[in-house]
């Protein structure tokens with residue numbers, strides 16, 4: 010019986026060395042040096058990082074697909090490195106490349122996969138839900154990237170897993186399919202599943218994740234809910250931008266104040282950038298009224314998770330979370346086997 014108070018996945022101080030590598034004179038290379046994360050039931054946990062940050066390595070160690078060099082991992086209370094078929098049956102995995110057999114047809118494939126589980130979800134409901142019926146007679150090799158993603162997602166959840174690993178689940182999806190997939194992921198979360206999402210798409214993390222771990226160069230450099238990460242970011246990130254469009258050549262003097270940069274970026278396009286405050290909006294409104302000016306477009310942008318991500322990935326990690334200094338490049342280690 011699953012204890013839903015304990016984390017579904019608990020990774021502590023993960024280390025992974027690969028090699029020996031000829032390019033390093035036969036030495037090992039440390040590609041993950043200190044990643045820790047906890048994923049809970051009824052929550053979407055995002056592992057967010059740039060290409061090569063160590064996300065796939067971490068997740069494959071968590072699934073028992075790669076051996077780890079150091080640290081501890083507990084998946085549903087078991088060490089995945091020693092996991093058996095019973096543990097694997099409780100875990101769903103959607104891989105980035107889909108991992109689907111190219112000659113199979115989607116619905117027949119899903120029926121086959123369902124037959125491997127004791128209590129599978131209903132295939133027809135899932136096919137309907139993810140719009141797979143539209144291309145049920147096309148072989149996997151002829152499906153578009155987004156269609157393959159939907160079949161791979163269906164296959165990963167058919168066994169009604171307690172933990173679900175999703176690697177870039179929205180890659181290649183059109184906006185409508187993306188909404189469909191996001192809605193399904195939220196439903197699975199609400200049904201109590203522990204969902205671990207690997208992505209470099211900040212927008213996905215911002216829309217879906219209850220808790221985010223940002224990894225960079227093999228280390229966890231920041232963690233928190235999306236609002237917490239935004240809140241913790243540096244003052245520099247509190248910059249906002251007000252842009253508007255109107256006739257060219259307007260005199261912006263009435264809008265200026267120290268700390269606020271007011272520019273006409275190209276004829277008729279204006280930008281106010283700085284630590285914008287409510288008073289600036291009031292002054293902006295009064296300035297427009299004085300000139301009987303109604304902008305044709307107006308946009309206020311605040312900081313996003315992307316700003317936090319860029320800040321921590323570019324060496325500002327210490328500002329995002331105390332006690333997690335920014336890392337150097339991957340560390341080479343002594344000779345040995347991976």
Ligand SMILES: Nc1ncnc2c1ncn2[C@@H]1O[C@H](COP(=O)(O)OP(=O)(O)OP(=O)(O)O)[C@@H](O)[C@H]1O
Pocket residue numbers: 027028038040058059060061062063064065066067209
């Ligand atoms: N067997 C290996 N030998 C050498 N380098 C490796 C090996 N496996 C992974 N790496 C390197 O380790 C780093 C982390 O790889 P990983 O695939 O975990 O990154 P990622 O965060 O998943 O990236 P992406 O978003 O591109 O999928 C990369 O620089 C990768 O090239």
